[in-house]
Amino acid sequence: MKPDIKICGLKTPEAVDRALKRGATHIGFIFFEKSPRYIEPDVAAKLAEPARGKAKIVAVVVDPTNDDLDEIVSLLKPDMLQLHGNESPEHVLTIKALYGLPVMKVFSVRTADDLKRVEAYIGIADRFLFDAKPPKGSELPGGNGISFDWSLLGWLDGSIDYMLSGGLNKDNVADALLITKAPGIDVSSGVESAPGVKSVAMIDEFFDAVERADAPVMASGS
Numbered sequence: 001m002k003p004d005i006k007i008c009g010l011k012t013p014e015a016v017d018r019a020l021k022r023g024a025t026h027i028g029f030i031f032f033e034k035s036p037r038y039i040e041p042d043v044a045a046k047l048a049e050p051a052r053g054k055a056k057i058v059a060v061v062v063d064p065t066n067d068d069l070d071e072i073v074s075l076l077k078p079d080m081l082q083l084h085g086n087e088s089p090e091h092v093l094t095i096k097a098l099y100g101l102p103v104m105k106v107f108s109v110r111t112a113d114d115l116k117r118v119e120a121y122i123g124i125a126d127r128f129l130f131d132a133k134p135p136k137g138s139e140l141p142g143g144n145g146i147s148f149d150w151s152l153l154g155w156l157d158g159s160i161d162y163m164l165s166g167g168l169n170k171d172n173v174a175d176a177l178l179i180t181k182a183p184g185i186d187v188s189s190g191v192e193s194a195p196g197v198k199s200v201a202m203i204d205e206f207f208d209a210v211e212r213a214d215a216p217v218m219a220s221g222s
């Protein structure tokens with residue numbers, strides 16, 4: 001089955017347009033100031049306009065304050081919040097109660113132990129997102145272009161709805177889908193020509209690779 005596809009860290013109308021034309025189900029905007037993909041909420045709001053009703057608009061935040069969220073939610077009017085920090089289950093519940101939006105909670109994964117934290121969020125987070133742990137010294141909690149051992153997701157309860165992220169690109173996404181059968185995938189730096197610079201050609205190549213992975217295999221000679 002075709003997975004949900006989120007293109008994250010968008011900053012130009014061209015990249016938004018291409019992601020939508022190719023069938024992105026989610027588009028993400030990064031509200032983490034140290035990121036090369038950071039965007040002001042009012043700019044993101046204008047960029048997101050063509051996506052309304054076509055793809056889910058996702059605001060990516062890291063341990064946000066209520067002031068941060070007040071501004072982002074009132075200007076962007078996202079469909080979903082992606083919590084990419086160390087938000088506790090209690091903080092997730094508070095955010096959901098305050099803003100009435102579904103939450104995708106992110107977990108950084110290196111070993112099977114990292115997946116044990118998921119349990120405390122079941123019934124609280126609406127969706128999960130599994131990303132690689134950032135390398136030592138990185139200022140970014142995500143968007144590092146690094147993958148983790150996808151086979152670890154085999155330990156998850158099959159009923160958990162999630163997106164897979166971390167270092168996905170046109171060359172590895174088919175393997176990632178084969179191994180995980182992920183219901184959703186999320187890419188950022190894998191469709192960039194330089195940090196923070198999305199390439200429409202690379203967005204095309206990524207969707208092409210997902211479509212090839214999803215295509216039925218024809219028997220030879222028939």
Ligand SMILES: O=C(O)c1ccccc1N[C@@H]1O[C@H](COP(=O)(O)O)[C@@H](O)[C@H]1O
Binds near residue numbers: 028062131140
């Ligand atoms: O992309 C960023 O700069 C970023 C900053 C802060 C939090 C999350 C960020 N990106 C998220 O990271 C993952 C994986 O990105 P990549 O494909 O490995 O580059 C993705 O979920 C982005 O939403």
